Amino acid sequence: MDMKESENNCREELIALKKEYEEFVYIVSHDIKTPMRAIINIATWIEDDLGSNANQDILDNFSLLKNRVVRLENMMNALLEVSRVDKTKMELYEVNIPKLVNDCIKMLDNKSNVEFHITYHLKDENCITLGKKLEKVLFSLLDNAIRFHDKEKKNVIIEITENDADYEISISDDGPGIPEEVRDKIFSIFYTVNSKDVVDTTGAGLTISNKIIKMVGGKLHYAPTVSNGSLFKFNWPKTISI
Amino acid sequence: MTHRLVNILLVEDDEIDVMNVKRAFSKNNIKNPLFVAGNGVEALEMLKSVIIPLPRIIILDINMPKMNGIEFLKVLREDEKLKNISVFVMTTSNEDSDKIDAYNLNVAGYILKPLSFEKFISSVATLKNFWQLCEM
Amino acid sequence: MICSNILLVDNNKIDVVSTKNAFSTLGIATTLHFAESENEAWSLLQGDHKISPTPKIILIDINENGLSGLNLLYNIRRHPDLKSILVFVITKANDDENKVAALNLNIAGYIRKPIESENNIDFFSILNDYWNIIEYSSEKK
Numbered sequence: 001m002d003m004k005e006s007e008n009n010c011r012e013e014l015i016a017l018k019k020e021y022e023e024f025v026y027i028v029s030h031d032i033k034t035p036m037r038a039i040i041n042i043a044t045w046i047e048d049d050l051g052s053n054a055n056q057d058i059l060d061n062f063s064l065l066k067n068r069v070v071r072l073e074n075m076m077n078a079l080l081e082v083s084r085v086d087k088t089k090m091e092l093y094e095v096n097i098p099k100l101v102n103d104c105i106k107m108l109d110n111k112s113n114v115e116f117h118i119t120y121h122l123k124d125e126n127c128i129t130l131g132k133k134l135e136k137v138l139f140s141l142l143d144n145a146i147r148f149h150d151k152e153k154k155n156v157i158i159e160i161t162e163n164d165a166d167y168e169i170s171i172s173d174d175g176p177g178i179p180e181e182v183r184d185k186i187f188s189i190f191y192t193v194n195s196k197d198v199v200d201t202t203g204a205g206l207t208i209s210n211k212i213i214k215m216v217g218g219k220l221h222y223a224p225t226v227s228n229g230s231l232f233k234f235n236w237p238k239t240i241s242i
Numbered sequence: 243m244t245h246r247l248v249n250i251l252l253v254e255d256d257e258i259d260v261m262n263v264k265r266a267f268s269k270n271n272i273k274n275p276l277f278v279a280g281n282g283v284e285a286l287e288m289l290k291s292v293i294i295p296l297p298r299i300i301i302l303d304i305n306m307p308k309m310n311g312i313e314f315l316k317v318l319r320e321d322e323k324l325k326n327i328s329v330f331v332m333t334t335s336n337e338d339s340d341k342i343d344a345y346n347l348n349v350a351g352y353i354l355k356p357l358s359f360e361k362f363i364s365s366v367a368t369l370k371n372f373w374q375l376c377e378m
Numbered sequence: 379m380i381c382s383n384i385l386l387v388d389n390n391k392i393d394v395v396s397t398k399n400a401f402s403t404l405g406i407a408t409t410l411h412f413a414e415s416e417n418e419a420w421s422l423l424q425g426d427h428k429i430s431p432t433p434k435i436i437l438i439d440i441n442e443n444g445l446s447g448l449n450l451l452y453n454i455r456r457h458p459d460l461k462s463i464l465v466f467v468i469t470k471a472n473d474d475e476n477k478v479a480a481l482n483l484n485i486a487g488y489i490r491k492p493i494e495s496e497n498n499i500d501f502f503s504i505l506n507d508y509w510n511i512i513e514y515s516s517e518k519k
Contacts (some may be wrong), residue, residue, distance in 0.1 A: 034334075039259040044359040045265060073357070239337060295500070319484075326481040340516040345462035348455075348484035351512040365511050372508040376487040377477055 010013045024082060029080035033073065040069050075190060078204030083191060086242065089132035096126050097160060097167075104139045114146055114154045121161040130240060133212045139231050140205035141171040148193070148230075149175040166218065166238055172231035177224050186222065209234075216240045247274040248298035250377055253276065253285040253314065254332075255306040260357065263332075265299065266366040274299075282309030286317060289324055296325060298378035302349075304333040304340055312340065315347040328378065330369065380416055380506075381514045385411045387419045387447065388439035397439070400502040407459035408435075409511075416450040423460055432459065434514045439468045439491075451483045462515070466505070 012196060049060045060191045105116060154173065161168045178186060178193060185191045189207040213220045213234050220234040254260050260278055267276060278292050279285035288308075289296065300318075304311035311331065319325045331344045331352045344352050353369075354364050388394050394412060401410055411429050413419035419436070422429050436454070438447035447467055454460045464486040469476075470493055477488050492501055 034256070037258075040357075041258055041262055041359050045261070048265075326484065328487070336513075338516050341513055343460070347463070347516055348462070350486040351508070352466070352514075353511060354513055368504075368507045368511050370486065371504045375489045376502060377490060378481075378488075 022087075025083035029076040030082075036069055036073050036076070040066055040073075043069070057155055063193065066238055073202075077108075078189065078208075080211060082204060082208055082211060085133075086215055089136075090130060090242075091132065092240075093126050093131050094126055095131040095134065097122060098125060100131065101138060101158060101160070102134055104135060104142055104188055107139060108142060108146060110146055110189040110230055113152060114149075117155065117157045118205060119157075119159045121159075123162050127167075127238065129238075130216065133216065134236060136208040137212050137234070137236075138169070138171070140209045144232075145171060145175065149173060151154070151175065165195055166235045168233070168235050170231060170233040172225050174225070174227050174229040177228045177230050178222065183222055215242060248266045249277060249281065249293055249295065250274045250301065251277045251279065251285060251293060251297040252301045253280075253282065253355040254301070254303040255280045256303070259303065259332075259355065262355075262362055263366075266358075267364045268281070270367050270370050272366070272370055280375070282311065282314030282317070284308075285314055285330065289318075299373065300327055300329045302329050302331050302333075303334050304331060304344075312343045312347070315344065316350070318347050328376070335357050380408045380484065380509045381408065382431055383409050383411060383429050383433040384437065385413060385419060385422060386419045386437045387416065387445070388437075389448065390439070390441055390443045391438055393439055393441070397502070400498045400508075403499055404503055404506055406415065406502070406506050408422045409459075411486045416445070416447065420453060421451050424455070424457065432463070433507065434464060434508045436463055436465045437468055440476065441470065448476065448479055448483075450478060451485065455483050492510065 029090075030106045043062050043066050046060065050058065050062075050214065052059075078087060098118075100116060108114075117171075142156065151174070154175065156160045157170075159170045182191075182193060186193070188208050189204050210220050213236070217237045217240065218235040220232065223231045224231070225231045243338060244374060252260065252263055254263070264276065267274075279288050285300075291346065301314065302311045311333065318327065329347075329349045331340075331349050332355055333340070334354075334355050336354060337375070341352050351369075353365060356365060386394065386397060388397070396456075398410065403407075410498065411422060411433065415421055415478055421427065423432065438445070439451065440447050447465075451465055451467075465483075465486045466489055467476075467480050467485050468489050468491050470491050482490055492498065
């Protein structure tokens with residue numbers, strides 16, 4: 001077999017594998033949802049039929065049951081979202097960067113004790129890019145900064161610098177930071193530093209952000225800040241070729 | 243729905259979803275006679291002979307075996323006796339194509355089955371209020 | 379989440395004001411457009427000055443002043459871009475002949491409005507709740 005032939009074979013195999021992977025993820029996350037939803041419903045009915053006078057242990061257990069199934073469902077949704085990163089919301093359109101940042105901030109929950117410090121070094125506030133994808137990344141990083149913060153008063157610093165070929169974006173906080181031992185694990189789907197009983201989250205935000213950034217040709221780094229908080233920095237190329 | 247309770251037909255193949263509807267109806271004190279068909283074929287049979295008088299409301303799932311919701315709806319709309327029954331789609335399908343097909347066949351509403359039972363009870367409450375406003 | 383535009387067809391000016399107020403009081407998040415006749419309504423739905431995006435909901439307030447809505451409804455149902463619009467016929471009257479004809483054209487509801495307009499808020503509140511739980515197909519410009 002010559003080089004060209006084997007190259008073609010590899011390419012075909014790759015395409016087939018990708019298709020199989022996507023089908024698998026779709027089935028896992030889509031079809032499995034139906035019996036999962038059924039479990040939540042049935043648990044609710046039983047709780048309902050038992051009434052509030054029932055044994056508290058029984059009611060607690062049903063609560064745990066439902067919580068774990070909801071977690072299962074969130075994980076399915078996260079899997080689905082990760083697999084579809086390059087399939088949905090892939091429109092290129094003009095984005096006003098400060099407005100995008102403000103929109104993300106507006107969408108955040110629990111921002112009551114959060115102070116945002118935003119700095120822009122931009123030549124042009126507008127750019128044409130995959131707006132929904134950039135929004136997703138910004139939102140995920142901001143959401144993480146707040147969700148995993150351990151202090152009453154939280155500070156989140158956003159800095160965006162425009163270079164010739166890309167934008168450098170950094171989001172940092174004065175939270176607990178990420179222990180050195182686990183820094184290489186944080187981009188794995190479902191990984192959370194603390195147990196999911198402590199902070200209720202699926203742990204997919206970073207995975208999805210990382211995948212998006214890689215897709216557009218950038219890189220995402222983590223570094224601790226001076227105050228031992230977290231700094232996430234990535235570059236977002238101006239020209240995106242997928 | 244002022245003086246008598248119209249018949250309601252539920253076309254749904256998933257037994258959990260059927261139970262959900264029955265429970266939500268009960269929680270909302272909806273006392274209308276509820277008939278259940280597991281798919282479009284069964285529904286048409288029930289409409290032709292079993293349900294008397296004909297239901298004024300059909301709650302319709304889309305993804306069902308043998309004959310899905312859209313196919314059933316097409317047949318319904320072509321039948322002189324059945325075509326003016328109000329149809330409310332209740333489905334997990336968020337596909338735009340299904341919404342377009344359903345509205346093109348003039349459903350009165352397209353509702354996504356909510357994830358939690360509590361939300362479902364509340365949606366049914368809203369439906370009940372709406373039905374009570376309607377002359378059927 | 380409700381659709382962007384709703385068209386109200388009503389030739390009674392007092393009713394129109396009352397409806398506008400109800401929408402405003404309830405904070406219904408949609409743009410309400412008005413037509414006094416079936417012809418005016420038709421021109422707002424297609425043609426050069428049509429509402430964009432096309433309304434997904436039309437309210438036809440029929441009353442004793444001759445507005446029956448049946449012509450408009452018939453034309454909507456025959457138009458490929460408009461036939462899927464949800465039409466609600468609102469009435470205070472008791473017109474069974476009209477009702478049968480409208481139901482045969484698959485309206486979403488033939489609805490009895492309260493005679494006293496003080497009860498309008500509750501009436502539109504129920505409709506608003508309903509419009510918020512249903513899905514809409516994607517809007518075309």
